[in-house]
Amino acid sequence: MTKPKLLLTGAAGRIGRAISPALEERWDVAATDLPGTGLAELDVTDLAACRQACAGMDAVVHMAGVPDPNADWDALLPANVVGTHHIARAAMDRGVRRLVLASSAQAVAGYPPGRQLRAEDRVRPPNLYGATKAWAEAIGSWAASSSDTTVVVLRIGFFAERPPKGADATPRNMAAWLSHRDAARLVVAAVEADNVRYFVANGISANRYQHLDLTTTRNTIGYAPLDDAWA
Numbered sequence: 001m002t003k004p005k006l007l008l009t010g011a012a013g014r015i016g017r018a019i020s021p022a023l024e025e026r027w028d029v030a031a032t033d034l035p036g037t038g039l040a041e042l043d044v045t046d047l048a049a050c051r052q053a054c055a056g057m058d059a060v061v062h063m064a065g066v067p068d069p070n071a072d073w074d075a076l077l078p079a080n081v082v083g084t085h086h087i088a089r090a091a092m093d094r095g096v097r098r099l100v101l102a103s104s105a106q107a108v109a110g111y112p113p114g115r116q117l118r119a120e121d122r123v124r125p126p127n128l129y130g131a132t133k134a135w136a137e138a139i140g141s142w143a144a145s146s147s148d149t150t151v152v153v154l155r156i157g158f159f160a161e162r163p164p165k166g167a168d169a170t171p172r173n174m175a176a177w178l179s180h181r182d183a184a185r186l187v188v189a190a191v192e193a194d195n196v197r198y199f200v201a202n203g204i205s206a207n208r209y210q211h212l213d214l215t216t217t218r219n220t221i222g223y224a225p226l227d228d229a230w231a
């Protein structure tokens with residue numbers, strides 16, 4: 001049986017590399033990134049190239065971007081602002097069934113510390129990077145409201161293969177940890193979930209203490225994480 005086709009942007013990045021094997025088990029994956037990464041080339045700032053890459057795709061997982069909370073406007077504008085629009089526009093134009101966008105816990109990091117955040121909480125970015133992730137959430141809402149493309153946006157926490165250690169092992173980072181295998185489970189759930197038009201999901205592992213509450217994420221897209229930063 002032929003597998004449905006899935007376009008992965010930013011596939012040479014940390015998350016792209018970690019989730020690719022799980023995606024390839026289920027989909028015929030077009031793994032793309034910037035020239036020089038050894039993958040098929042797709043610069044998401046090129047709208048025509050995004051339209052070409054989205055043709056025939058069942059799903060698009062958009063991981064291309066600058067992941068730095070300290071990045072400035074010049075660094076963020078091309079991939080995070082322009083590129084997120086272009087990949088959504090292209091997915092809509094090509095009738096892609098499901099678009100998965102990478103937001104971040106930074107989109108809601110402006111709330112007072114110590115508060116657990118629900119997937120339903122409105123965006124409150126404390127930095128420009130987080131504001132570009134709020135933009136991604138807004139772009140997802142626009143796409144899902146004005147086309148047949150349905151959208152799941154992921155508020156990704158502290159992504160790392162192992163639980164944070166040393167200076168990184170703050171209570172917040174521990175409680176926000178997303179392991180590699182749970183990242184793969186999260187993205188698979190986001191692509192496969194039925195009966196979703198637009199949903200913002202929280203993306204952390206099954207940590208004993210949870211910076212981002214997983215209740216509606218589990219219930220809405222069936223995400224079932226396995227790892228615990230304190231185990």
Ligand SMILES: NC(=O)c1ccc[n+]([C@@H]2O[C@H](COP(=O)([O-])OP(=O)(O)OC[C@H]3O[C@@H](n4cnc5c(N)ncnc54)[C@H](O)[C@@H]3O)[C@@H](O)[C@H]2O)c1
Nearest residue numbers: 010012013014015034043044064065067079102104156159
């Ligand atoms: N790593 C984390 O802890 C974390 C946390 C929250 C959210 N996120 C988000 O998840 C996504 C992936 O993060 P990551 O950690 O894999 O980042 P990464 O920097 O490791 O990978 C991003 C990839 O995007 C590619 N890219 C950049 N500009 C591009 C462009 N114009 N066209 C095509 N590709 C381009 C880069 O070459 C790189 O391979 C990002 O959107 C990031 O903001 C990451």
